Amino acid sequence: MNQNRSKGFIRPLQPLQGLKRAMDTGLIFIMLYAALRVSALPLTTEYLALFIVCTVLYGIFAEQHEIYYGWRGDPMFDVAMRILMSWVLAFAIVISCLFMFDFGFAFSKEVLEIWLPLTSLGIISLHTIRRLIMSHMHALxxxxxxxxxLGANKLGQRLDHAISEMPWLGYKCVGFFDDRYENSERCQDIHNPDRVIGGFKDLLEQAQLGNIDHIYVTLPxxxxxxxxxxxxxLADSTVSVNIVPDFFTFNLMHSKLSSVKGIPVVSVFDTPLNSALDGFYKRFEDLLLCAIILPLIAIPMAIIGAAVRLTSPGPAIFKQKRYGVNGEEIEVWKFRSMTVTENGATVTQATVNDRRVTRLGGILRRTSLDELPQFINVLQGRMSVVGPRPHAIAHNEFYRKQIQGYMLRHKMKPGITGLAQINGCRGETDTIEKMQMRIHYDLEYIRHWSVFLDLKLVFLTIFKGFVSEQAY
Structure with a gap:
C-alpha cells in the first residue's frame, strides 16, 4: 500500500463534534468571566451554577438545531441564526426562572446584559473563524x-456537488468509477462522462493501493x-465504504434515518414538526405574531364586520369546514364576501364577474381582508400564520384524486399566508396545472420549513401577499 501520502487527522463527525462543544463551553465561561471583570465582580459559586445551567440548556438547543453537524452544509448565516436562537432560548429560560423564583441571590443586571450578546457574538465568531481556517487549510x-x-449517475453527481460545497470538511474527489465506462453501448447513459476515470477494477486497484480514503456507492x-x-x-482493502441509497426516486419529505433495535428505518414522508421543540417554536411564533397583529387589525375588523352586515343580508362571519393538520376537519372563519354560504359536498369556486360576490366582498377578496378573522383561528390552534392555505373539503376530495402527493400538504397546519401565495398562486384554480403549481409550493414550504422562512414569508406578504388580480 501507498505509505507516502499524508493522511491528516480528519474523522467524520463525532470527535470534531466533541471538540466544538468543548470549545463553545470554554468560550461561554470566558465570556461570563469577562462580564464579571468588566463589572468588577468576583466569580462566585452562584455564577458558576448559572454558567452550568445555561451551558447545559444551550447544549440541548444546539443539538436540536444540529449546530455541530458539519455535513448539513448550511451557509454560515443560517448556522449563526441557529446559534443565536439556541443561546437566547437557553438564556431566556434561566432568566424567567430567576424572575419567578427566589433563589436567595441577586445576579448583577449589568453582568447579564453583557454576557448575553457577548456570548452569542463570540460563539458565532468562533464557528466562522473555524470554518474559514479549515477551508484555507484544505485548500493548501x-x-x-x-x-x-462508484456510479456515474444523477445521485452520484448530486452527492459530489454537495460535498464540494463544504470545503471546510476537507474532502477531495478522485473521480467517478462506473463499469459502463468500458461498454460503448452503455457509455452514453453515463452522466458527466468526462469525470469517469475507470471501472470497478480500477477503483479496487486504487483502494488496495491506499490512494482512496472513502468510496460512495450510488448504484440504484x-x-x-x-x-x-x-x-x-472492496473488503480486500482498508477503504471506508459508504452506501448512498437512491431514495430520491421517492418524493421525499423530511426523511430521517432512525433505528428500531438496530434495524435501520428511513421515513419517506414526515412532518418538520416531529419534535416537541419544533412544535413549540411554531406555536410560539404564531402566538407572538398574533399578539403583534391582532391589536393592529382589531378596529379594521370591527369596521369590516359592520360593513358586511349593513351592505348585504347574512352573517358577518362565514364559517366553512376545511381540512387541517393530518387531514382533521376544522372550521375556518372569513368575512362573508358572497350572497351564499356554501359548506357542503359541492363548493363552486369564485370566477370572474361572479354574481354571488357582493360589491364589498369583491374588494375584500382582492385585498385578502376577508381572511383577517383567521387570526382568531390561529389563536384557537386550528391554523398557523404561515402554512399551506386550507381548501374546502369538497375541493380536497376532488384534487387528492387528481394530483399525486396532494394530501401531504396537510403535514402542517394550514396558514393565512404561505409560499404559494407569495408566488402568485391565488384565486381560482380553473385548471389542474394551477392547482399543481400551488401544491408544488406548499410541499416546498414543508420541506424547507424553519422559523426564519416563516418570518421571511410574513415580511414578503406585506408587499406581495395581499392584493391580487387573480382573487375574484
Whole structure:
C-alpha cells in the first residue's frame, strides 16, 4: 500500500463534534468571566451554577438545531441564526426562572446584559473563524481526505456537488468509477462522462493501493446483488465504504434515518414538526405574531364586520369546514364576501364577474381582508400564520384524486399566508396545472420549513401577499 501520502487527522463527525462543544463551553465561561471583570465582580459559586445551567440548556438547543453537524452544509448565516436562537432560548429560560423564583441571590443586571450578546457574538465568531481556517487549510492540501464515487449517475453527481460545497470538511474527489465506462453501448447513459476515470477494477486497484480514503456507492436500489458483490471485493482493502441509497426516486419529505433495535428505518414522508421543540417554536411564533397583529387589525375588523352586515343580508362571519393538520376537519372563519354560504359536498369556486360576490366582498377578496378573522383561528390552534392555505373539503376530495402527493400538504397546519401565495398562486384554480403549481409550493414550504422562512414569508406578504388580480 501507498505509505507516502499524508493522511491528516480528519474523522467524520463525532470527535470534531466533541471538540466544538468543548470549545463553545470554554468560550461561554470566558465570556461570563469577562462580564464579571468588566463589572468588577468576583466569580462566585452562584455564577458558576448559572454558567452550568445555561451551558447545559444551550447544549440541548444546539443539538436540536444540529449546530455541530458539519455535513448539513448550511451557509454560515443560517448556522449563526441557529446559534443565536439556541443561546437566547437557553438564556431566556434561566432568566424567567430567576424572575419567578427566589433563589436567595441577586445576579448583577449589568453582568447579564453583557454576557448575553457577548456570548452569542463570540460563539458565532468562533464557528466562522473555524470554518474559514479549515477551508484555507484544505485548500493548501493540509489534512485532506480523498473519496471516489462508484456510479456515474444523477445521485452520484448530486452527492459530489454537495460535498464540494463544504470545503471546510476537507474532502477531495478522485473521480467517478462506473463499469459502463468500458461498454460503448452503455457509455452514453453515463452522466458527466468526462469525470469517469475507470471501472470497478480500477477503483479496487486504487483502494488496495491506499490512494482512496472513502468510496460512495450510488448504484440504484435494483442493483442489490451487484452492490453486494462489489462490497465483498472492496473488503480486500482498508477503504471506508459508504452506501448512498437512491431514495430520491421517492418524493421525499423530511426523511430521517432512525433505528428500531438496530434495524435501520428511513421515513419517506414526515412532518418538520416531529419534535416537541419544533412544535413549540411554531406555536410560539404564531402566538407572538398574533399578539403583534391582532391589536393592529382589531378596529379594521370591527369596521369590516359592520360593513358586511349593513351592505348585504347574512352573517358577518362565514364559517366553512376545511381540512387541517393530518387531514382533521376544522372550521375556518372569513368575512362573508358572497350572497351564499356554501359548506357542503359541492363548493363552486369564485370566477370572474361572479354574481354571488357582493360589491364589498369583491374588494375584500382582492385585498385578502376577508381572511383577517383567521387570526382568531390561529389563536384557537386550528391554523398557523404561515402554512399551506386550507381548501374546502369538497375541493380536497376532488384534487387528492387528481394530483399525486396532494394530501401531504396537510403535514402542517394550514396558514393565512404561505409560499404559494407569495408566488402568485391565488384565486381560482380553473385548471389542474394551477392547482399543481400551488401544491408544488406548499410541499416546498414543508420541506424547507424553519422559523426564519416563516418570518421571511410574513415580511414578503406585506408587499406581495395581499392584493391580487387573480382573487375574484
Amino acid at each position: 492540501g493540509i489534512n485532506v481526505r480523498t473519496y471516489a464515487v 436500489l435494483r442493483a442489490e446483488k451487484r452492490v453486494n458483490q462489489l462490497i465483498n471485493e
